[in-house]
Amino acid sequence: MSRRARASGARWTTDAGIGVLLEESHALPLVDVDLILRAGALHDPVGKEGLARLAARMLRMGTRKLTSDAVDEAIDAMGASVSIDVGHGTTRIHASVIRRSLPALFDLLGSLLRAPALRASDLGLLQRETVSDLLSQRDNDRWLAGRAFRGHLFGDHPYGRPAVGSAATVVASTRKDVEAYLETHLVAPGLTIGVSGAVTESDLKALIDRAFGALRTGQPQPMAVAAPRVQRGRRVLVIDKPDRTQTQVFVGTLGTRFRDPVFYPLVVANTVFGGTFTSRLVREVRGERGWSYAASSRLGVDRQREAWALYTHPSNEHVADCIALELGLIDAFVEQGITAEELAAARSFLVKSHAFDRDTASKRLEPRLEGEIHGLPEAFYSRYVEHVGGVTVEQARDAVRSRLSARDLSIVLVASAAEVAGPLAKLPGVAQVEVVPFDAV
Amino acid sequence: MLLGRPRMNHADLEARLNANVARTNARVRFVEEVPFGDSLRIQRWTMGNGLGVLLLRDPSAPVFSYQTWFRVGSSHETPGKTGQAHLLEHLMFNATRNHPHGEFDRLLEAAGGETNAATWVDWTCYYENLPASELGLAVHLESDRMAHLKLERQKVVSEKEVVVSERRDRVDDDVEGRVSETLYATAFGRTHPYGWPTIGWMTDIEGFTPADCREFYRTHYAPPGASVVLVGDVDPEHALSLLQEHYGPLRGPARPEAPAVPRSRQRAERRKIVRWPTPTPKLAVGWHAPPYGDFDHAVLTLIDQLLVGGRSSRLYLDLVREREIASEVRMSLAPFQHGGLVDLWISAREGHPVARSLAVVEKHLARLRRELVSEDELDKVKNRLELGFIGALETAQGKADQIGFCETVASDPRHTFVRLEEYRRVTPEDVRRVARAVFVDARRTLVEVVPTTRGRA
Incomplete structure (x- = not known):
């Protein structure tokens, strides 16, 4: 384990290769946790746009021992909230939790990332939900305008492709696609953990080592994206x-x-x-x-x-x-x-x-x-x-x-x-x- | 654990502050000090001119939030003049006798500040968030516009255009905004103070004159109708002396009597249809809810969480996850002084009529009225509410929001902590009792959205 001090807060790399950044504050009994993976919609294959987002959301759908309903029940019961945001180059799982439940939250997040169940039935459920959400978003004029603007500005460049995909591309992804995506990108050296709030460095080290110490190692995929070109006129x-x-x-x-x-x-x-x-x-x-x-x-x-x-x-x-x-x-x-x-x-x-x-x-x-x-x-x-x-x-x-x-x-x-x-x-x-x-x- | 510092001798401080103050309006009086959490404390002061002052020293960051809460909102308006409180809120950022148009924002931005305002049925709130060194600027600008606003014809005309644009954005082109407006107007009636929208009916907005605005301003914007809330890394003695200097010369009419807000007499279910270019049907259902200050409002907040709070909540699980007949289900409980609505919003999935979702909702409401909720499930929603409670107190503005709102609506600046204790006290019997009292079909209003166009998936 290596550590170098920064004036603004602690930073270290775990033995598994995960970068950790801590901003400690005990003003309130609250902790925010960000798990950031250096992979996102840029890695979506053409025709399967939305795959990175589906894969990230599948991480929340349980392990072999936990159903997705049990995961949701556990998150709500511990006084936590968990959200997932997939951008072009990153996948971020954000959690807020009452301090007393922090160990339980880390245990849950660790088990979800180490051994996600990836059930085909859960993938189908997420695909149907996504298609339904895309339809509902048509009520939101600003969302429509923003989505169309990016496609119009960037054209075929990956920045023009929405991370959520479209109804046609979302249903094109299979369980094998999700499994392969996570196999490739969900590796410890590709993960950065950011924690802010009421936890000490020594407590956090123990929690992260227990939760993520056994996360698969490997080489993260390079993130290459070409420069977009201005469309004339x-x-x-x-x-x-x-x-x-x-x-x-x-x-x-x-x-x-x-x-x-x-x-x-x-x-x-x-x-x-x-x-x-x-x-x-x-x-x-x-x-x-x-x-x-x-x-x-x-x-x-x-x-x-x-x-x-x-x-x-x-x-x-x-x-x-x-x-x-x-x-x-x-x-x-x-x-x-x-x-x-x-x-x-x-x-x-x-x-x-x-x-x-x-x-x-x-x-x-x-x-x-x-x-x-x-x-x-x-x-x-x-x-x-x-x-x-x-x-x-x-x-x-x-x-x-x-x-x-x-x-x-x-x-x-x-x-x-x-x-x-x-x-x-x-x-x-x-x-x-x-x-x-x-x-x- | 919140940070704090030793308590001070308020009698000595009051004597020092008033030592050389001749003007009665400028004299300050210490009223009380009340805890705000484990180690922060709110000081309550009043000025001779009736201005209420609530101070919370919080040194956790070198910033402060300065808020002015006026006890006037859309419920103080009259039919034909709806939207007046909100229009005046917009106009308050214009010229005063001491500052030309635009200078208010320019001075605050140059000091690194952020400013905005909000209006609802019971109140109007203005705020500035600034670095700790800029307290004098906030006090000067807020005291100036409380008394010296210029309501020029040209600016009233252009600001009405802005409010028209805001109304189109939030209501006329937004299905949820339109449904919410229809729901309240139907449940309370268009002439009830809670029955018209805070932004106002379009014809009323377009009809306002500068004279209307001046009259509303003169009647409601004066020290007796306002509380200043100051939270942040500031010295109370310095802050109070600034308030004396800048608000001391102000006086105004006595606060007008609060409007009579009659209780709803709804005795039979009411229904409305809204036709809209939307891909899927939607439904809003509203039931009359208790006033914010009541213990039963806290119980109803827990019921809201039981039904739709989080992915393990009863209605989310049943409608969205298991049956897959809705894409979204939400509840909203109005925090109104005299009791608003608790309303449910369902967006159906394509091909599934909202009547099916409503039948499922009715089944769950019947269960709440019939069975006691388990202690485990109740503990779960209490934990969720505690997370939201803590998160709301992270910043100086978050604390000031809570103090100002609770003082204005519940007459207790620490009510947010009282509310947390109330959540903890709620029993399964409370949940069943309140569910039986509130979720009564004869006191509900339904607004159904019927799509006029279909979107392809």
Whole structure:
């Protein structure tokens, strides 16, 4: 077992090769546990999208000695909650638990990961549940718009494929697929455990060694993903849904990645553009015109370039004007960057509000976990204040110009097409408007 | 274990704070100190102008949450003027006599702060979360907008547009929002204070004038109708002296009488149909529930958990896992001062009518009315509730939320701990008694969603 101390908390590697990060706090009798596997939807075979998510959810469906109902009963009875989130490059099992039940939680999680039952009947149940959930999500216009936006922006790139898959691909996975997936990816050196809350380092070591000491070893699969390519032009996709009184709108292009040298200048610039209540987008769309209750821009980040996306939901009568306004704001942002006054305000906000990124143990742990999973240098997050505080007007302007394209934009709407589609073709730079029914997404 | 520090001599502190204060409105009076968990303590003070103050020093992080709870919500409105409390909440972020439009947010963001607000039937709450060094800014800005808000015509017009957009997002284009609104209007009636939506009917929102807003502001926004809740790494003496300086000059009309909220007289089942472009049928069922402050509200919270809390709950297991006739089942218990609804939401799976799900629900409710729940099952849901209780207290804002809500709705800032004790006291007999009292068919309302289009899987 090796151990190196970090100023912010303990980190060690177990004999089995599991990386462990601890952020200790005894303020409340509560512990959060994250089991993070370096595998996710990027590993889904084409035609079997959703396999990684199914495999992760199968881990919760019991062992040879425990049925899935018994697992659920045990989790609820100990005063715990367990959730599973599968992204492109990671699978995260998150648990919160009352301190007194922590040993029982670790024993349960250990048995589930060491010897999952992988019953065919449970897989069928999860597949039917997933298909049903996908159907239900069509009630959620923002979800529909977000899913369609990523497909439109990234095209055939893996980032455009939803981790949940589609009804057709979810039912294509077999028990053997799930077994093979876990055989390949569920190995101790591919696992990182993050724990925050009321547990000491020595207690945690004993709990982890008992629960995960016998987890299979092996080599984790390398995570290779190609850089996505910008699709040219301003392209509009309308997801047609009847009886909408307003329109969900995403406008965006490719943004940044973790190892991008201009990552922090982009963070500051995005804060100015649409990251706070006083940002340009919120001021113009909501403050001045009252067109949309929500207005924001988000800068995603991953191993390769993720999306930079604006979100608004104007009423049908204002859709074309609102998108035209957003396009104008993007043009000005890319051509002129930000002002010194805007920069000072954004830097001040980001630096001072950093206190709220660190006011609980779980928040302090999160950047350490992200750095560990993505192999980032420790200074990437630990020197956040210096990174953000040191950005200049020129750096922000150059970062925006070099990364964000005002010419190449995906514009995706969920709307009643007959009411809004006409004026969209006249938006500046728009070459095509495609309309698809909402139940085809 | 929560952190704390030794108790202080409040009489000495009160004397020091009032030593050079001539204005009666600015004088502070210590009322009581009450425990908040094992080692934190809430100090209750009042100012001469009627402002209530609740202080909790919590040094666990160098931040604080500053909240202002006004005892006015949508139940204080009148038919034809619904949504007024919520519209005013939006307008409170605009210009004052001392700060032009936009400066409130600019100053807070420059200080690293986050601010927002919320309105519900019994209250309106404003909050700022800031680094510990910025207390003076929060006190200044909140006291300023309590007394000096400018309600200009142009801003009232544009903010009404924002609220219209919010209503379309939350209600007019959202099946759950539409059903919830229909359920409450049907169960209570459209002229009952709990029967109209907090966001207001669309025609009422569109009809508000600046004069309406000024009248509501003058009537309800004054120190006697408000409590300031401050939680975080702050020194109480410094905080109280700032409150004296900034709120001391304020005074306002006496708090208006609380509205009469009559008990529901529903004696027969009520039904409504909502037609909606959704792929599957849905059903909402609401029963009248006790007021938040009642012990039976705690019992009903446990019943909610027994039925739908977690994957081992009775209805989730039966409807979603075993029969596979529903994709989702949830319950919601309104935490209203005078008793709202406990409502059940079922989203059916494709090809399965909601009537089948309802029949299963009725079977489980009959079992609750007939049989005593086992101690093991009761312990399980108590553990789940304890987890949620602890999780809600992680941050300064989480603690302030609990204190402000409990003070406003239950007249006891530590009621969240009282509630935890109530959960622990609940017996199987309590569960059966409350199930028999609440789940009565003649006092239920059903809203069924009938799909107008079908989606392909």
